[in-house]
Every structure is written in C-alpha cells, then in structure tokens.
Amino acid sequence: MNPGTLQPDRQAPLQRPGDRPVIELEKVSLRFGGQFSGQLGGQFAGQFAVEELSLSIAPGEFFSLLGPSGSGKSTTLRLIAGFEHPDGGRIRLQGLDLTGAPPHRRPVNMVFQNYALFPHLDVWDNVAFGPRSQRLAAPQIRRRVGEILEVVRLSELARRRPHELSGGQQQRVALARALVNAPAALLLDEPLGALDPDLRRVMRSELQRIQRELGITFLLVTHDREEALSLSDRLAVLHQGRLEQVGTPRQLYDRPCSAVVATFLGAANLLPDSSAGGLRLLRPERLRLSETPPQQGECGLRAQVRELAFQGATVEVRLAGRDGLAGRDGLALIAIDTSANLPENLCVGSELWCRWNHADTHRLADCPP
C-alpha cells in the first residue's frame, strides 16, 4: 500500500441531528455469577462481564463490536437482545427504556452464531416464524416472507429443511428470519464465524448489500478485524468488558488511543516516544526498508532481518533494531510491503535501514478514550 494516499472513510449514512439513536446503552454493567446465565459462574464470579458500557448507535448505521474472545462483546449483544439482564445501567431501544423487557418484546432481532434454525420447519416456516408470532395477517406474512427470501436469494429453496442446506444457505435463512420482522436493529453474533474463508468473503459483501438495500441498523459482533474494518461505518473495540475506543475504522486504525486498540486492529510497531515519553504507533506498511540511510526529515533505524514471511501480495518482514545509541537495541519491528518495494537481496540476517516519516506515526493516548 502506498503510505502517501489516505483512503477516505466509507460514506457514512446521512444522520439528521434530530435522529434519536436506535440502540443506547448507558453505563450497562453485568457481573459473572449474578444475573448472568453464562457458563462461567464459579471461577469468574463477581468479575465484570461488561463494565459501565455506554454506546449509542444511530439509525441505518453498520456498527461493529470488535474484541478478543472473552471481551464481553457477545454478552453486550445478548444484553441488547434481552437474553441477559444488566446488574446496572439502562438499555434504550428507539428511545424506549427496555432494560428489563423480555426478548420477545424488543424491537431487535438476532442472527445467532450457529444460526439456531428450527430443524423441524422448512425455510419458509422458519422465516415466517416471527411474523406469525406477531399475528400478522396471512396475506401480509406471505408477501413479507416472499420478499425477504428474494432479498437473500433463497426463493427456490423455500421448502427445504435446514439440514438440507449448505452453511452459506443456512446463514441466509438466519438473516432472512431476523430481517423479515423489520427490526429496529439487526444483531449479528459472529455470523460468518462458521463459514470457510471463501464463503466468508462472499457473505461479507452480501451482508453489506443487504444492509444498504434495507437500510436497517446492523450491529455486528466479531473478533475478525478485517471483517469489522471493511464492513463497519463505526466500530467499538472492547477489552475485558470495557469499551476501549469508538470511531470509524480509519480513526481506530490510524489514531488508536491505546496499545490494545492499536495491536488489535492490525500489526503495529510501538516505538518509544523520545520527546514526550509513552509510545508512538507506526503501522508496518508505513515503514520503508532500504540500503540507504534516512534522508533529511526522515526517521530511521538500523535493523537486522529476523524473519521473512511471503504472503502473496505482500511480504512481512520482522526485524530487530541494532541501534545502541537511543536505547532501541533489540526493538522488534515489523514491516509489510510488496516484494517490488523491498531490496532484492533481502534475506534473514541482512542488515538495512528502516525509514519512516515522523508524520506517519501517531502518539498513543493522544485522543480521548
């Protein structure tokens, strides 16, 4: 990637100032062992699964919750769906306080990680389950189910049972079954986790297409950073039950406020900040490797190649600093570049210069959390 050009953020949806948020969490907390119905009772009892989480998601937004497993992102989704009830804080959906409401009285629908399709019902009846629960008129149910099956391109398979479908098709049924209820927000719990990589890519763009087509708010939970970065209008990084940072993918990638966010969103070089203390983030694709020392206005460091990993379009180079002067000896560095930009005779053990522009680095903790 050329470090000079900044790609603009993907067009954010039009937000009128008067729009009230679809989902609003206000200092929501949940401890293990209390109300929490999860499996982790004993060992973690008393610890927070989610701690003082405040979030606000606008209508039509594609919002992602990103975090490692155990960070509380799925729990947050279950709190919003109503499967868990918080120990503290408020949950508002479309402006209504629904903190204690049961799942079936909430205007949101969920796509489960394992899809949770009803095995005894065919595709049509699975999708019609929600509208029938809401006692819509039969012609209206027929119309809605028919339409949504068109949207997810499953009309041909309406009479199949879930076990007769492929993983990708089951995924579409789960999507249709939730979307047919015209929810205020669609909650997706690692929806692509069970699919193989190729299908993942297809379904990723499908998700994006469907979200644009219907204009429904999507709240996606994922631990896949590429998924979150490529799909989201905004995303939130969760860590140990706490919200680390919220922002657009570009903001979080380029200007993270903590090392946790910086390293979770991508490979990162964390350089000691000589002037102000603390750390500066330098993304590996902004690091240039060359035989020649840094020129005027550039920063640089002599380093030795420790590992080379060919990744197809790019090569990942891991290096160790050889700079005895500035206390950066042994500093682990990582560079990612296309093979064409790398010196030709590069091999493990070669020593060369790492060069970067100071403007490409970002001081962590420069932004409010």
Add this chain to the structure above:
Amino acid sequence: MPASPRAEAAARARRFWPWLLLAPGLLWLLGLYLLPLLGLVPLSLSEPLSRFGLETVFRGRLATYLEVLQAYGPILWRSFGYAASATAIGLLLAYPLAFAIRFRGGRWQPLLIGLVVLPSLTSYLVRAIAWTSLLGDNGPVLALLQSLDLTAAFNGLGLLRDGRLLNTPTAVILGLLTNQLPFLVLPLVLAMERIQPCLLEAAADLHAGAWRRFTQVVWPLSRPGLAAGILLGLIPAAGDVVNPLFLGGPNERMVANTIDNLLLVQLQAPRAAALTLVLMALVTLAVLVQLRGRGLDGLPLP
C-alpha cells in the same frame, strides 16, 4: 492392478466383522423369541387330546381363533383400555417432569434422572405387593380420602367401588402407571436433550411468548420421545400379569392373566397359543401405526 492376498483378506475381514458383532443378538432373538413364537402357530391350530393333559394333536383347526375372539374379546379390549389409560395419565405426569428435568434441572439433572429410574430397581412383583398394602382397606390412601370426606365423591366418579380401592380398575391402572413412568420420562428427556436452548432463545427473539415457544418449538421437537414413550409404556402394560393379579379382582383380569389361566388351569394350550398370537398381532399393529404415523417420521434425526 490385482489386489494383494493380504488386502483381500483384510477386505474379507471387514465384511465379516459386522456379522460377528451382530451374531450374539441375532442368535438370541432367533432362538429364544422367533422360534418359540413360530412354534405357537401350529399349536394354536391343534386340538387337545384330553381334558387332563397338555398333549395336543395338529388338526389345522382355525375355529379356535374365532372362539378365542368371541370369548376373550372383551378382555383384550379391557387390557388395551387399561394400558392406554395408564399411558395417557403417565404422559400427563411424565411430560412436565421431563420438561422440568431438561430445562430447569441444571446440575441436578443426573440425580433427578436417577430418582426417576430408582423405583425400577425393585422388582415389579415386590412393588405390586407393596401397593396392595398402600391401597388396602386399612391403607393410608383410603384413610386420606376418608379424612378429606372424598370417599363418596370418588365412589360417584367410579374411581372407588363401595369405598374400596383394591380390586378396582383404578388400582390396576395406578399399578401399571408406576411401572411405566420411567419408560415415559426417559425417552422424553432424551428427546428434549436435543432441543438446544438457543432454539428457545431464537423463538423468544422472534417475538414468541412462552406458550408459542412451547407449542411451536418444544412440543414438535419432543414428539419422537413421546412416540418412543408410548411404545415402551403401552406394550408392556397391555401384556402385564402382576398388577391385575394383585391389585385387581376377577373383573379386572387382563389378557395375560387369561392366557396364564388357559394354559395352566384349564389346560387349553391351543386356545392359549391362539390368544397369545392375537395379542402379538395387536401389539405389532400398534407399533406399526406408531412408526408409520407422525411419530418418528419427518423429524430430522442427527
């Protein structure tokens, strides 16, 4: 390429193994079930040689079946009636029990299942005798009914006869019920075990209230267990000997008692054989109806 002798031997062994594993069970069924049952066919078509012995001679006499049906049709009818009543009441008890064990049992689930099975660890003969003292004229059950002033009401409902419990259909059905309860509960728990909690969450998420979650998800998915329970409960109950003998009077005899009586008291072996075969045919019919009906059909089994 021709297969090596070793590979051929291995392939033969692979074909051979399943049969070897099946053999003990198949031999058992063949020798101790199918052959004796088939032996009853010629016996049922024979005539006794004398009134005082079990010797018979084969005459190809089909009329025995007609006589048996005429004479014991009501008893057959009563047997299936008792068995069906016991199974129906049993399911009313077993279904909520199984539901509670599966969805509310939590870590107590194994213990609860153990408690359900526990009564089966005592001999059913001992249990029937125990019931005679529980249900007897001076037993605790009648004492309770009397202290609650319910005797007259229960008499009116036909549950008691002249203020007594023993030697009534009620007692026999209660006895059959206790015998089959574990066989109703266990298949139901197993069937419900396969209903993943996330399906109930999904139903709730799709705006279904508790009643709709039950009727649309739990009930249809537990039906295989229901079918298995009915088979496991109904069939042994229809052929029960002990409960009618101890808990019922002469008017509560069931078909197995009659067969027993025909063979060992009246020495009418052909009639006993004919009645046995009629009972077998009816039971087989019940199984076929269950298996071909909505029971196991159309449900995806993992």
